[in-house]
Amino acid sequence: MKGEQGMQRVLVKIAVVVVAVFAVTSGCALFEDERTAKGRKLYHHYCMHCHGESGRQQEGFNWERMPDPRPRDLSESASMSTFSDKEIFDTISRDMRDTSLQAVLDDENYFAVSTMPTFKYTLSEEELWAVVGYVRTLHGGSLTFDVDGRKAELESRFQAVTAEHDQAKQVMEEALEKQEAEEDDEDMDMEDEEDDLENYEEEEEEIVLPEEEAYEKVAEQFEAAKTALENFSKRPKISQISRPDLTVVEPERVTLQEKGKNLYFNKYGCNGCHSIGDVGGLVGPALDRAGFRLNDTWVYRWVRYPQGMKKHTRMPNLGLDDGDARAVTAYLETLRAPKPDKPIPPPE
Ligand code: HEC
Ligand code: HEC
Missing domain, CATH: 1.10.760 (Cytochrome Bc1 Complex; Chain D, domain 2)
Known part of the structure; x- marks a missing residue:
């Protein structure tokens, strides 16, 4: 009898410890x-x-x-x-x-x-x-921002703009049809007239209808609302970055490298994660020898869209446009430190 009770007590203790350890290691994820x-x-x-x-x-x-x-x-x-x-x-x-x-x-x-x-x-x-x-x-707080409300707002905005968009499109198409019909009539009239080249050219000039302008405006808003809604639940995607032509005319190279250096430190803070010599972070690989090790076309495409090359990389896409990526790539080309005598120990 005594043995059985003791056993039960031990089991209960084990269970308590298991739950406690789970709660602690998972940071109370429960x-x-x-x-x-x-x-x-x-x-x-x-x-x-x-x-x-x-x-x-x-x-x-x-x-x-x-x-x-x-x-x-x-x-x-x-x-x-x-x-x-x-x-x-x-x-x-x-x-x-x-x-x-x-x-x-x-x-x-x-x-x-x-x-x-x-x-x-x-x-x-x-x-x-x-x-x-x-x-x-x-810091012991919790989110008070209404995230579901924000999503609902984006959805209803998208619906409203879609309706406006469809209507503006219809109005524009009707106006265009009408314009075409009028032009056809005029052409018929003109056939009776003498061949007047100048007059003919004038007729050919593109007339932008107010309905077309109105549609363009709504179409822009429609695209913006669509992207905002898509980016709410999906990660931003860029279509593949195509291979750039990175040829630089010689006198411009130095300017480009200097621009790239400034961007590296002062705009994109690459030094927060990468080291050059003893300076800079350790999240990404050291870039001392990037100029030897890395191909410039590869670097360009990587800095513009790291996720396109390695989906779950810890390096965020920092939003470099074509010009900034060219400059940063040119700067990395200049990093040509000699080989270290001793191998550098890997970060913990
Ligand atoms: C490369 C290092 C680095 C990474 C990665 C990083 N941060 Fe920061 N963070 C900083 C630095 C540097 C500051 C500026 C100093 C400060 O105010 O804390 C900062 C500041 C902040 C602040 C304070 C902002 C303020 O107004 O003072 C918040 C909040 C923050 N980071 C959140 C995040 C979150 C969330 C992530 C991940 C999604 C993240 N950080 C990733 C380096 C980093
Ligand atoms: C938040 C940290 C972070 C920031 C900021 C960051 N990187 Fe990175 N970077 C990484 C990590 C992590 C890797 C390793 C990629 C991997 O394998 O997932 C990497 C990889 C690289 C590589 C490839 C290196 C190699 O040897 O393979 C280059 C080049 C690079 N980054 C350049 C840049 C440049 C230029 C910037 C600034 C525009 C930048 N990084 C900003 C974290 C960062």
Whole structure:
């Protein structure tokens, strides 16, 4: 009898320990809603190396190697709770701007830290909100922004614009038909007249109808609403980046390289994740020898759309356009450090 009771007690103890260990290791994931759980996963993949698992300073393996300003403490409620959900959203999904320009530094509405990457071109809007929600939990808060309401708003906007679009299209088509019929009539009249070349050319001139202009406008709004709705649930996709012609006329090469260097440090903060010599982050490979190791066409296509070449890479798409990608590629070409004597130990 005694043995059996003892056994039961041991089993209960084991069960308690198992549940406790599970709750701790999963960070109490048992009590998380679906969106926060998604945000946690994304945070672990895209943010943790710099911000640390619990958002504290010095926690992420890259923190020590970051240039100033280093990532702030996301677990600190006093300062973090002064940001609205929307403000955090805007920070993580802003467009990168050149922080060597005074106008950018002076813009109070812009978060001008180049080494905090944007995720606008990497994640869907829904995923961005999930990350904001998870960041909130790091300082004991929760998301108050109405994400479902936002989706509904995008949907109803899309429906409204679709209706407007279809109507404007119909109006335009009717107007075009009418115009064509009138032109045919005029042509018939003209056949009776003498061959007047000048007059004929004038007739050929394209007349843009107000209905066509109105349609163009609505069509633009329609495309914008469609993209906004698509990007809400789907990650932004770019059609394949085609192979560029990277030939540079010699006197322009140096200017391009200098422009690329500035973009590397001051606009896209590549140094937050990559090192050159002893300086810079450790999230991505060191780029000291990029000029030897990497093919420029490959680099161009990689920096424009890393996800197109490696779907789940930790390197976000930073939104480089053709010109910026050319400049950055030209700069990386200049990185030709000699081979190290000793192999560099891999980061932890
Ligand atoms: C390459 C390192 C790096 C990565 C990756 C990174 N951050 Fe940051 N983050 C920074 C730096 C640097 C700052 C600027 C210093 C500061 O204010 O914390 C910053 C600032 C922030 C801030 C504070 C903004 C403010 O207004 O002060 C938030 C919130 C934030 N990051 C969230 C994120 C989230 C969420 C992710 C992942 C989706 C992420 N960060 C990924 C480096 C990084
Ligand atoms: C948030 C961190 C982060 C930022 C910011 C970042 N990278 Fe990366 N980068 C990575 C990671 C991680 C890899 C490794 C890719 C992989 O295999 O998934 C990488 C890979 C690369 C490679 C290939 C290197 C090799 O040896 O294979 C190049 C080139 C590169 N990045 C250039 C850039 C440039 C240029 C910028 C700025 C425009 C930049 N990166 C910004 C994280 C980052």
